[in-house]
Amino acid sequence: MKIAVIGGTGLIGSQVVKNLNAAGHQAVPHAKSTGIDVISGEGLDTAVAGADVVVNLTNSPTFDEASPAFFQTSMDNLLTAAHKAGVGHFVILSIVGAEKVPALDYYQAKVLQEKLLMGGPVPYSIVRATQFMEFMDAVLSWTADGDTVRLPATPIQPIAAKDVADAVAQVAAGAPLNGIRNIAGPEIFTLDELGRITLSHKGDNRTVVTDPTAGMFAAVSGDVLTDKDAHLAPTRYTDWLS
Secondary structure (H helix, E strand, O other): OEEEEEOOOOOOHHHHHHHHHHOOOEEEEEOHHHOOOOOOOOOHHHHHOOOOEEEEOOOOOOOOOOHHHHHHHHHHHHHHHHHHOOOOEEEEEEEOOHHHOOOOHHHHHHHHHHHHHHOOOOOEEEEEEOOEHHHHHHHHHHOEEOOEEEEOOOEEOOEOHHHHHHHHHHHHOOOOOOOEEEEEOOOOEEHHHHHHHHHHHOOOOOEEEEOOOOOHHHHOOOOOOOOOOOEEOOOOHHHHHO
């Protein structure tokens, strides 16, 4: 199949392209660097022309109140182009439990993206993943202060980007789900515990202080970002650290 991967040069997209091509498909990466713009619509008709599948892995440049507008415009433009080109399958990557975190603008923006796809004119699949292991350094930096890092005890189920890319490529190569597939890492940690494991592995002597008000994940109630019934990926966090 010919598969247009929009956002195909990023962390997940580049691996999805590699996986699909290795499986014998013709996966073509598209991004701003290749001349497309999902907001203005520039280059989209050409990018999706002749494609059997479109995988949209573009992301909002910010995680704040501007993010819904990004997904509204980009999805409107991409769905219009895909429908016009006769694309038979449209895939996006979203977040496990996003609809259960109303206090986070970005999570609600991802819910909007899902709704636009589900209500759109193209058969679809939504892959929802838990938090990426690769984002842990950024999470630690948000609330670092001198010798301490403050983190809430929010339960998360980290997944390696490689495993996310494997799942997205597998779904893209299959028939449209017209539904959602949840994927998650094999282990559940509290975020403060994960912070201690990470710092210890790096030989970082800072102390993690459990603070229910610290950082973005303070807005998350309970274990909504985990899913024990999801398709579980193989990579464990300590193995990924190593």
